[in-house]
Amino acid sequence: MSTDHTRRRSRASMREVADRAGVAMSSVSRVLSGHPDVSPAMSEKVMRAVDELDYRPDILAQSLRRRETLSIGFVVGDISNPLFAEIVTGVESTLHSNGYSMLLTNSLGDPMLEAAHIELLSHRRVDGLVISVLDETHPEPMSQLRGLDIPVVVLDRSVPSDIPVSRVLSDHRSGMKEAGLHLLDLGHRRIGLIGGTPVRPALERRAGLEDAFAARGLPATYTADEGSFAVEHGATAMRRYLDLPEPPTAVIAGGNQLMLGALRVVAERGIALGRDLSFVGCDDVAITDLFQPAVSVVRRDNVAMGRTAAELILGRLRDDAVPEDVVLPTEFVARPSCGPPP
Structure with a gap:
């Protein structure tokens, strides 16, 4: 007999607990479920047998009987992104404190794998999905x-109106408007925007930059280099900007991975931010403090986004709440990476 098989057979069953305690299986079930109609003597006998046999309830079987698994699925696009690591922290801590577990999948930037993960978590009978x-x-x-016939919370994306989801959204537009105003007030007019894929955050950030030009009564003299949200695109776009006959005097990276790629090129070329070039990133991840000089950013609270997503899921499950959108603020944090045009 294999070791694995022996290990599986060594797990005590509810029947063995009942036999050890000398009671019916229904009595064991009542004791373990906290049923009020159980005498102290019965409870003591059953719990003694539980301890002696090191009995552990079959959580999956219990979940199927209740028609809930007390688990929430989370489909992440790229777990290596610090943004998602912080969001996951907020989701998991909130779920854990409410008696739920989280099943995490990583789609590696592949929409087809993302679709497969949604199907997989549905088959695992999760109670909700982020x-x-x-x-x-x-x-x-x-x-x-x-x-899906379970509550779904979508993070910072637009989806077709016929899909009934709750959403947690970041107000990228206002934060980016403030960043744009800061650069314009320093005297910058040639501004380069490194954008990601044309999803909600990228579209809102571009609109915020346009709002800044409009607020100062200036023509929108910025250029946009759009692509993916990957580090590689951040680096490629920064190189393209720096190699122009008239390069931008300020660059905005519209995502933390884009910022990382752009800053690599800045370091490679020995560019002094705030003097040779002004620079703004998005999301206050570790590199913004470690890079010298410190990097100006449009900041948001990613852990709060995760907590809010979990709270929306729990509200849908417990209170049968209707789908809703929650918009969380962003703010511009000025640091020495921004200065007047050279």
Whole structure:
């Protein structure tokens, strides 16, 4: 007999607990479920047998009987992104304190894998789902979401109106407007924006920059280099900007991974931020403090986004709440990476 098989057989069953205690299995079930109609003597006998046999309830079987698993699925686009690590922290801590566990999948930036993960978690009978959505227009993930009959919370994305989801959104537009105003007031007019894929955060950030030009009554003399949210695009776009005959005097990286790629190029070329070039990033991740000089950012509370997502899921499960959107603020934090044009 294999070791694994021996280990599986060594787990005590409820029947063995009942036999050891000398009671019926129904009595064991009442004791373990906290039923009020149980005498102290009965409870003592059963719990003694539980301790002696080191009995552990079959959580999966209990969940199936209750028709809930007390688990929430989380489909993450790229777990290596510090943004998602912070959001996951907020989701998991809130779920844990409310008696729920979290099942995490990583889609590696692939919408087809994202769709497969939605299907997998549905088959695992999770009670709800949190998802960031890689591509708002990709048919496969949208089709999977449309077929779910559990509460879904979408993080910072737009989805078709016929998919009944709650959303936690960041107010990227106002934070980026403040960043743009700061650069314009320093005297910058040639501003380069490194954008990501055309999903809600990228579109809102670009709109915020346009709002800044409009607020100062200036023509929108910025350029945008759009692509993915990957580190590689941040580096490639920064190189393109720096190699222009008239490069921007200020660059904004519209995402923390884009910021990382752009700052690598800055370091490679020995550019002094705040003197040779002004620079603004998004999300206050570790590199913004470690880089010298410190990097100006449009900041948001990613842990709060995770907590809010979990609270929306729990509200849908417990109170049958209707889907809703919650918008969380962003703020611009000025640091020495921004200065007057050279």
